[in-house]
Amino acid sequence: MTALDSGKYAAFVLAAYGLSAFTLLALVVDSLLRTRGWRIKAERAKPARKP
Amino acid sequence: MLNLAFFANPARFMAVSRWLAPALGLIAAALFALGLWLSVSAPDDYQQSDTVKIMFVHVPAALTGMFAYACLAGASFFGLVFRHNLADLAAKAAAPLGAALTALALVTGSIWGKPMWGAWWVWDARLTSMLVLLLLFLGYMALHAALDDEAKAARAAAILALVGAINLPIIHYSVVWWNSLHQGESIMSGKLAPVYLGPLFAMWGAYMLLFLSLWLVRTRSEVFRRRAGTAALLAADRGSVA
Numbered sequence: 288m289t290a291l292d293s294g295k296y297a298a299f300v301l302a303a304y305g306l307s308a309f310t311l312l313a314l315v316v317d318s319l320l321r322t323r324g325w326r327i328k329a330e331r332a333k334p335a336r337k338p
Numbered sequence: 339m340l341n342l343a344f345f346a347n348p349a350r351f352m353a354v355s356r357w358l359a360p361a362l363g364l365i366a367a368a369l370f371a372l373g374l375w376l377s378v379s380a381p382d383d384y385q386q387s388d389t390v391k392i393m394f395v396h397v398p399a400a401l402t403g404m405f406a407y408a409c410l411a412g413a414s415f416f417g418l419v420f421r422h423n424l425a426d427l428a429a430k431a432a433a434p435l436g437a438a439l440t441a442l443a444l445v446t447g448s449i450w451g452k453p454m455w456g457a458w459w460v461w462d463a464r465l466t467s468m469l470v471l472l473l474l475f476l477g478y479m480a481l482h483a484a485l486d487d488e489a490k491a492a493r494a495a496a497i498l499a500l501v502g503a504i505n506l507p508i509i510h511y512s513v514v515w516w517n518s519l520h521q522g523e524s525i526m527s528g529k530l531a532p533v534y535l536g537p538l539f540a541m542w543g544a545y546m547l548l549f550l551s552l553w554l555v556r557t558r559s560e561v562f563r564r565r566a567g568t569a570a571l572l573a574a575d576r577g578s579v580a
Binding site: 294295296297299300302303304306307310311313314315318319321322325326328329331332333 | 363382387388389391392395396399435438441442445446449450452453548552555556558559560562563565566569570573
């Protein structure tokens with residue numbers, strides 16, 4: 288039992304906090320995965336240097 | 339004074355953002371921990387009961403969504419006027435972050451509105467102007483995706499972004515210009531009880547720093563995407579010559 292789920296409107300408060308946490312985590316994961324993917328593609332596509 | 343031209347060099351931007359993005363992310367995480375602790379410790383409001391705690395996630399999301407649009411419009415201006423590629427990429431990178439934060443502000447506001455107003459949604463000036471902000475973000479992204487020529491897409495989307503910037507003062511003054519169910523400006527006017535300022539500012543700082551960190555990360559992603567495209571074109575060109 289935390290201070291967030293003890294009040295009269297606990298369901299609303301928990302829903303708002305849960306949704307916020309999910310959205311922010313999704314943004315972090317999506318941003319990191321997207322950048323990693325393009326970095327790998329850019330490194331693979333880099334033309335080989337002439338000897 | 340911050341010299342924007344210094345960071346406008348893509349190689350320099352990539353070198354600086356490589357350590358700046360995780361540094362901002364770490365500070366944001368620490369502020370989130372502090373803000374969350376202060377939020378759960380905050381006392382219930384005598385009128386709004388425990389729903390007042392929704393303010394600590396709703397207001398920062400709304401303010402950071404508006405800040406994201408200001409960044410998008412600013413970068414679009416630099417891209418349009420100075421034809422700088424990095425500014426175009428930065429503007430494009432800010433759009434999905436701003437859209438997500440604005441959508442989050444609308445949904446958490448709706449969750450707050452149901453117990454306080456008795457309705458999930460009302461066509462109030464503040465709510466409607468925030469919905470327009472979300473549509474501007476989505477329109478910007480759709481316009482970018484609709485055109486194959488990246489330079490043309492960036493120019494068209496930048497014009498939309500600059501025209502849409504008029505919505506920012508409308509959002510801010512909507513509670514002054516029109517009769518609104520939404521509460522008026524309460525942070526700067528001193529109407530908010532001081533006990534709520536600590537958690538609110540901690541969470542606001544966390545949201546802003548997280549946005550700045552992810553903006554850098556996504557701009558890096560756009561630079562890598564551009565590099566991959568250029569390298570693929572060079573390889574194809576070399577193949578056709580051979």
